[in-house]
Amino acid sequence: xxxxxxxxxxxxxxxxxxxxxxxxxxxxxxxxxxxxxxxxxxxxxxxxxxxxxxxxxxxxxxxxxxxxxxxxxxxxxxxxxxxxxxxxxxxxxxxxxxxxxxxxxxxxxxxxxxxxxxxxxxxxxxxxxxxxxxxxxxxxxxxxxxxxxxxxxxxxxxxxxxxxxxxxxxxxxxxxxxxxxxxxxxxxxxxxxxxxxxxxxxxxxxxxxxxxxxxxxxxxxxxxxxxxxxxxxxxxxxxxxxxxxxxxxxxxxxxxx
Numbered sequence: 399x400x401x402x403x404x405x406x407x408x409x410x411x412x413x414x415x416x417x418x419x420x421x422x423x424x425x426x427x428x429x430x431x432x433x434x435x436x437x438x439x440x441x442x443x444x445x446x447x448x449x450x451x452x453x454x455x456x457x458x459x460x461x462x463x464x465x466x467x468x469x470x471x472x473x474x475x476x477x478x479x480x481x482x483x484x485x486x487x488x489x490x491x492x493x494x495x496x497x498x499x500x501x502x503x504x505x506x507x508x509x510x511x512x513x514x515x516x517x518x519x520x521x522x523x524x525x526x527x528x529x530x531x532x533x534x535x536x537x538x539x540x541x542x543x544x545x546x547x548x549x550x551x552x553x554x555x556x557x558x559x560x561x562x563x564x565x566x567x568x569x570x571x572x573x574x575x576x577x578x579x580x581x582x583x584x585x586x587x588x589x590x591x592x593x594x595x596x597x598x599x600x601x602x603x604x605x606x607x608x609x610x611x612x613x614x615x616x617x618x619x620x621x622x623x624x625x626x627x628x629x630x631x632x633x634x635x636x637x638x639x640x641x642x643x644x645x646x647x648x649x650x651x652x653x654x655x
Contacts, residue, residue: 403636407432410459411633412480412487414467414524415494417444419594420544420622422451424491427626428633429456436461436484438476438494467494467520468512477527486535489633490528492521492566493544497596502557510558517562522569525584529577538581542632543570544625545586545644550652567644574642583641585632590648592620615650 411428415421416437425435429452437452437460439445445462452460461483465476481487496516498509525541532539548560549567567586574584591610593601600606601619611617628645631637646652 404630404634405432406489406630406634409488409633410434410436410484410486411489411491412436412438412484412528413491413493414438414520416491417441417448419596420589420592420625421491421493422448423622423626424493424544424629426452426455427623427630428489428491429458429460431630431634432458433489433633434459434461434484436463436480436487438463438465438467438480440464440466467524468515470515470519470523473520473523474527477524477531481531487528487531487539488537489540489542490525491542491544491629491633492524494520495544495596497556497559499555499599501555505558513558513562514565517559518565518569521566525569525573529573529580529582532582533580539583540633540637541570541573541582541584542629543567543584543586545570545588547588547590547646547648547651549586549588549644550646570644571642578641583632583637585637585641586644587625587628587632588644588646588648588652589625590614590620590646590651592622592624594622613651613654614648615654618649620647620649 411433413421413425416425417439429435442464449460449462543566546563548563552560570586628647
């Protein structure tokens with residue numbers, strides 16, 4: 399196989415939520431395939447720890463930016479600061495996310511808005527900045543949105559999260575259609591149940607854990623590293639004719655009845 403097809407040498411990837419979980423695993427995977435990495439997250443100490451891990455496993459350049467993506471109006475300025483330091487962003491991975499779990503009738507509007515802002519609106523706004531940047535550079539680009547099984551279906555107590563991820567899938571399709579003329583590929587990854595801090599309460603619930611294992615053909619929770627292969631594919635020239643798609647990395651969940 400031609401390894402150059404999946405090489406990211408000379409590229410720079412920006413990963414939101416790149417300080418832990420899926421975001422960190424993806425950042426490390428892209429770096430090991432040759433990309434320099436910029437990561438955005440709120441927690442400064444976690445950012446520095448992530449930077450050290452990425453550099454240790456890859457030897458690539460890493461920039462960190464402490465920022466709360468709920469601050470929608472500040473995203474454009476943030477992106478300008480990122481470009482001033484990195485000079486160029488070739489790949490954008492929208493991985494930052496949050497959730498709330500409650501019966502739909504009990505979800506408070508404040509929490510609904512927070513989930514929408516972080517999971518959906520922030521991803522759209524930073525994608526806008528990325529598109530303008532690539533247009534200015536007159537070069538192609540890749541956007542990878544981290545979706546969810548909730549792009550495909552729903553379950554109780556996940557109304558806000560499911561709505562945000564369903565919206566993210568349609569943003570993915572819409573931007574793919576609109577930005578193909580700029581040679582920007584826009585795709586999504588739909589992780590199954592992945593063992594992260596975000597899903598720790600679910601893993602600790604014996605009944606829910608048993609249900610996940612019984613419902614997943616591979617009979618295990620996914621690990622953040624399981625997402626890396628799909629991310630490298632969608633970030634590399636191997637996917638140059640792929641856009642507007644979601645690739646489920648779910649252990650067979652969506653395929654199973």
